[in-house]
Amino acid sequence: PDTEAQAHFDALLAADERIEPRDWMPAKYRKTLVRQISQHAHSEIIGMQPEGAWISRAPSLKRKSILIAKVQDEAGHGLYLYSAAETLGTTREEMNEQLMSGKAKYSSIFNYPALTWADVGAIGWLVDGAAICNQVPLCRCSYGPYGRAMVRVCKEESFHQRQGWEILHALSNGTPEQKAMAQDAVNRYYGPALQMFGPPDADSPNSQQSMAWKIKRFSNDELRQRFVDMMVPQAEALGLTLPDPDLAWNEARGHYDYGDLDWDELKAVIAGNGPCNTQRMAHKIKAHEDGAWVREAAAAYARRHTSTDAT
Numbered sequence: 001p002d003t004e005a006q007a008h009f010d011a012l013l014a015a016d017e018r019i020e021p022r023d024w025m026p027a028k029y030r031k032t033l034v035r036q037i038s039q040h041a042h043s044e045i046i047g048m049q050p051e052g053a054w055i056s057r058a059p060s061l062k063r064k065s066i067l068i069a070k071v072q073d074e075a076g077h078g079l080y081l082y083s084a085a086e087t088l089g090t091t092r093e094e095m096n097e098q099l100m101s102g103k104a105k106y107s108s109i110f111n112y113p114a115l116t117w118a119d120v121g122a123i124g125w126l127v128d129g130a131a132i133c134n135q136v137p138l139c140r141c142s143y144g145p146y147g148r149a150m151v152r153v154c155k156e157e158s159f160h161q162r163q164g165w166e167i168l169h170a171l172s173n174g175t176p177e178q179k180a181m182a183q184d185a186v187n188r189y190y191g192p193a194l195q196m197f198g199p200p201d202a203d204s205p206n207s208q209q210s211m212a213w214k215i216k217r218f219s220n221d222e223l224r225q226r227f228v229d230m231m232v233p234q235a236e237a238l239g240l241t242l243p244d245p246d247l248a249w250n251e252a253r254g255h256y257d258y259g260d261l262d263w264d265e266l267k268a269v270i271a272g273n274g275p276c277n278t279q280r281m282a283h284k285i286k287a288h289e290d291g292a293w294v295r296e297a298a299a300a301y302a303r304r305h306t307s308t309d310a311t
């Protein structure tokens with residue numbers, strides 16, 4: 001390896017400065033970034049499905065327009081992230097191919113069904129809440145295009161979390177049936193939301209190197225703890241219970257203790273055996289095939305414009 005280039009890279013990292021697309025970087029740093037950013041992009045795209053299915057069934061025109069905007073934001077995040085990954089030399093087609101062939105992962109959380117309207121609230125409150133906890137530190141990621149993308153994404157995620165909270169707040173203060181529906185959604189989504197932060201630190205093969213490279217700024221367990229601490233008072237304000245009998249304030253640690261998570265469940269979902277993995281992939285592949293004519297038309301249009309510009 002070019003030792004001068006490596007020294008420059010190390011110095012940028014040590015000074016907490018950004019690595020930019022034209023800078024030299026170790027091949028493994030590049031590979032890790034493509035893996036994480038593309039999987040993040042895939043999560044945003046697949047993540048449109050559970051809530052997208054509720055657009056036509058939203059309980060009012062106002063709720064419907066808010067949900068359309070929210071789901072559209074997720075599409076924007078996905079495209080933004082694909083662009084950030086493309087600066088590392090991988091094409092969008094390659095990334096899409098890796099998603100559709102099952103080679104690339106996407107977040108486990110999107111393999112759970114959105115069964116009721118309250119689930120739309122729980123996804124906004126818990127899933128977007130977890131996404132914010134994970135992504136705010138990514139704004140300081142050492143790779144410039146990823147960190148900058150995260151700034152805008154986080155602003156939109158906080159609006160998403162508030163809209164989820166507000167849906168649950170309305171239900172929790174509604175009829176007994178509505179309150180029960182809100183509690184049921186939280187019961188089903190809380191554990192999987194905690195698993196979004198990834199395996200425990202002792203079982204997280206990528207964390208150490210990613211933290212040394214300042215891609216990740218905190219470990220999976222540190223961020224999970226931060227999330228639990230943030231959600232307890234919010235749940236109290238909502239009048240809903242977090243489904244964990246071991247949840248208790250620990251004065252000595254200054255954090256909430258929480259119960260063990262079902263890591264076999266996370267492994268099974270990542271391996272493709274969650275409740276909705278098959279359905280999510282089938283839907284993605286069909287949408288991609290149905291959209292072939294749009295890509296062809298756009299390419300033909302672009303070709304015509306380039307040739308007109310040239311004459």
Ligand code: FAQ
Pocket residue numbers: 035036039040041043044047048074105106107108109123127128131134195196197198199203204205206207210216220270
């Ligand atoms: N699901 O060694 P680690 C959203 C994989 S938010 C699936 O700890 P790492 C917003 C991991 O990739 C959701 N796979 O890995 C939204 C690795 O496999 P690999 C997306 C998981 O990378 C809201 C292996 O396990 N957010 O979309 C999961 O250091 C509402 C070992 O794990 C991001 O992607 C999991 N939960 O840490 C949209 C954030 N956990 O790649 C719509 C950026 C772990 O070696 C609606 N990503 N794996 O084959 C990250 O921060 C990190 O990649 C982690 C994992 C923390 C997810």
